[in-house]
Amino acid sequence: MIRNVLDLLPEELNQCLLDIGEKEYRAKQILNWVYNNYTTDFNEMTSLSETLRNKLQNILSNSIPTIITKKSSNDGTTKYLLSLQDENNIEMVIIPNEKKNTLCISSQVGCARKCKFCATAKLGLERNLKTHEITSQVFLAIKELGDDKLTNIVFMGMGEPLDNFENVVKAIRILQHDLCFNFSPRRITVSTSGVIPQIAKLADTGLKLKLAVSLNSAIQSKREILMPISKTFPLSELKKTLIDFRKKTPYRITFEYVMIKDFNIGRKDVKALLKYLGDISCKLNVIKWNKVDDLPYETPSTREIDRFINSMNILSSAVTFRKSRGADIDAACGQLAAKNVH
Numbered sequence: 092m093i094r095n096v097l098d099l100l101p102e103e104l105n106q107c108l109l110d111i112g113e114k115e116y117r118a119k120q121i122l123n124w125v126y127n128n129y130t131t132d133f134n135e136m137t138s139l140s141e142t143l144r145n146k147l148q149n150i151l152s153n154s155i156p157t158i159i160t161k162k163s164s165n166d167g168t169t170k171y172l173l174s175l176q177d178e179n180n181i182e183m184v185i186i187p188n189e190k191k192n193t194l195c196i197s198s199q200v201g202c203a204r205k206c207k208f209c210a211t212a213k214l215g216l217e218r219n220l221k222t223h224e225i226t227s228q229v230f231l232a233i234k235e236l237g238d239d240k241l242t243n244i245v246f247m248g249m250g251e252p253l254d255n256f257e258n259v260v261k262a263i264r265i266l267q268h269d270l271c272f273n274f275s276p277r278r279i280t281v282s283t284s285g286v287i288p289q290i291a292k293l294a295d296t297g298l299k300l301k302l303a304v305s306l307n308s309a310i311q312s313k314r315e316i317l318m319p320i321s322k323t324f325p326l327s328e329l330k331k332t333l334i335d336f337r338k339k340t341p342y343r344i345t346f347e348y349v350m351i352k353d354f355n356i357g358r359k360d361v362k363a364l365l366k367y368l369g370d371i372s373c374k375l376n377v378i379k380w381n382k383v384d385d386l387p388y389e390t391p392s393t394r395e396i397d398r399f400i401n402s403m404n405i406l407s408s409a410v411t412f413r414k415s416r417g418a419d420i421d422a423a424c425g426q427l428a429a430k431n432v433h
């Protein structure tokens with residue numbers, strides 16, 4: 092089976108080379124080309140003999156997605172539409188901040204979770220991304236930004252990352268490996284809608300990373316409306332799982348809360364949220380709803396947002412109002428829909 096070079100951990104690449112009668116040190120040379128010189132083209136790997144370069148073409152693939160379009164927002168956020176080998180499309184977004192460049196990556200073509208506030212949900216699930224289709228988004232972003240400029244990676248693009256568990260976990264291992272992308276665990280965040288069994292499984296992998304949970308309501312009946320996953324995995328069970336997860340990780344869990352006018356920012360919502368988060372070591376990120384065509388929700392006013400955020404101040408957890416980025420190019424939270432997906 093031909094495997095993509097961005098699919099492989101160093102020990103797997105070593106094995107591929109041993110299998111064709113090559114020495115292990117060749118793997119380090121290839122890794123150096125891929126992760127320090129940012130090329131997957133074997134012909135450019137001039138420290139390898141021509142014979143080896145030809146052999147590599149027979150055992151490894153080096154394809155990466157093609158950038159079809161690139162749209163930049165007034166605030167510097169850039170959204171990329173990428174075409175995969177089977178001509179499915181996905182999106183990734185680079186969000187610059189004062190000292191940071193955050194890459195928001197996709198884990199699936201579409202998504203099966205049907206969250207009511209999300210543009211991706213309207214696509215349904217086409218398929219899971221393969222490991223190299225995840226790592227290659229990071230590869231492309233580094234090539235776009237330049238070496239050492241990409242600081243953070245968030246799995247908040249298209250798809251529920253924990254529904255593509257094995258490939259996402261493998262991708263994170265490659266992202267963190269010091270001979271590959273060498274990203275610190277605290278710079279990688281996986282955001283989930285709350286897939287309880289997979290959160291528990293993730294905790295047991297021993298993998299270090301930051302976990303974010305898209306909460307959006309602490310009232311069970313309301314969360315079920317916004318996020319049908321809550322019918323299968325209710326808030327009470329989710330909380331227990333997250334408390335267990337927290338015991339196995341050095342990082343606090345982040346809860347994401349999209350503020351929707353006349354839906355989840357009233358007095359009862361505040362009370363339920365304070366109760367739900369009160370005894371968890373966590374952070375709360377609130378963000379205002381970004382309008383998505385055909386969805387019935389509205390953005391709250393500045394006054395409503397301020398009132399909601401002020402009422403959260405009694406929480407001992409850090410509360411951050413995350414500014415919506417890239418809304419003018421449909422690159423903000425919940426707006427990714429790879430409009431050319433077929």
Ligand code: SF4
Binds near residue numbers: 248
């Ligand atoms: S919010 Fe995330 S989990 Fe929910 S439908 Fe959208 S992509 Fe899927």
